[in-house]
Amino acid sequence: MRQSSHARFVGFAGVAGSARRQGRGRGPRRALAVGAGAVVAALVLTGCSVNEIVFLDLPEPVTKEGLIIQNLWEGSWIAAWLVGILTWGLMLWASFAYRRKHKDDTPEQTAYNVPIEILYTVLPLIMILGLFFFTARDQSEILTVSNDQDETVEVVGFRWNWAFNYLDQDAYAVGTPDVPAELVLPVGEKIRFELVSPDVIHSFWVIDFLFKMDVIPGKRNVFELTPDKTGVYAGKCAELCGTEHARMLFTVRVVEQAEYDQYIADLKERGQGGLFDTGMSTDEGQMPDERTI
Numbered sequence: 023m024r025q026s027s028h029a030r031f032v033g034f035a036g037v038a039g040s041a042r043r044q045g046r047g048r049g050p051r052r053a054l055a056v057g058a059g060a061v062v063a064a065l066v067l068t069g070c071s072v073n074e075i076v077f078l079d080l081p082e083p084v085t086k087e088g089l090i091i092q093n094l095w096e097g098s099w100i101a102a103w104l105v106g107i108l109t110w111g112l113m114l115w116a117s118f119a120y121r122r123k124h125k126d127d128t129p130e131q132t133a134y135n136v137p138i139e140i141l142y143t144v145l146p147l148i149m150i151l152g153l154f155f156f157t158a159r160d161q162s163e164i165l166t167v168s169n170d171q172d173e174t175v176e177v178v179g180f181r182w183n184w185a186f187n188y189l190d191q192d193a194y195a196v197g198t199p200d201v202p203a204e205l206v207l208p209v210g211e212k213i214r215f216e217l218v219s220p221d222v223i224h225s226f227w228v229i230d231f232l233f234k235m236d237v238i239p240g241k242r243n244v245f246e247l248t249p250d251k252t253g254v255y256a257g258k259c260a261e262l263c264g265t266e267h268a269r270m271l272f273t274v275r276v277v278e279q280a281e282y283d284q285y286i287a288d289l290k291e292r293g294q295g296g297l298f299d300t301g302m303s304t305d306e307g308q309m310p311d312e313r314t315i
């Protein structure tokens with residue numbers, strides 16, 4: 023009885039040993055396949071879209087120039103994912119294929135391997151230079167001011183809301199923390215934005231434009247964008263500018279030309295012709311140069 027049990031044990035070990043010998047190399051591959059399958063299943067089961075998973079849910083741009091940013095973002099993520107997947111794959115493969123087989127084995131020592139160390143230095147450098155090149159190229163394209171705009175809006179960021187001076191229309195809109203400002207723009211027209219601040223640094227950010235720029239006292243920052251989809255879009259201050267920073271919200275409404283003309287006419291009718299005074303005092307009567315803090 024005891025003998026037969028021992029025989030069964032030897033038999034089992036023999037089968038397992040021969041399976042290991044025959045299946046050499048299949049372990050790592052199977053582990054990789056199972057790992058990849060688990061990742062894909064987890065992603066699919068979350069019900070997220072490709073954009074949410076791969077590109078972290080970047081909104082669809084609503085300006086002509088937004089496509090440049092979208093391409094830069096997506097291209098960077100594709101490159102990052104490829105590098106990541108290759109790196110994770112190599113790490114997993116190395117862990118399984120070169121795992122220690124006997125307790126006494128000393129791993130192969132590869133310190134001071136000059137070719138590998140040069141590779142580890144040069145490859146990341148190439149990747150960073152690539153990202154830098156595309157970023158610099160796209161940034162200079164987006165920030166080029168060609169002075170062929172259809173409309174010019176002076177954006178006044180102040181504590182704690184926004185005013186919009188329609189310079190070509192001689193009308194303005196202004197908001198308060200309780201009634202945030204609205205910026206109405208004609209669709210398909212190139213808008214020149216001129217950013218000014220009478221107090222501290224703010225940041226003009228319209229999320230769906232995929233664009234933001236700082237609003238700096240004493241400096242007029244300029245950029246041009248062409249909104250090409252009608253709709254209502256959220257805007258906010260993206261610079262921590264003080265206690266009521268979170269209330270520096272505004273709305274952008276991109277409309278057809280006729281509706282835009284009507285809106286400007288309505289502003290003038292409401293007594294909002296002319297321009298909003300950009301030198302306004304907004305800090306309880308103190309102008310920036312009078313501030314004592």
Ligand SMILES: [Cu+2]
Pocket residue numbers: 179223224225259260261262263267270
């Ligand atoms: Cu602000």
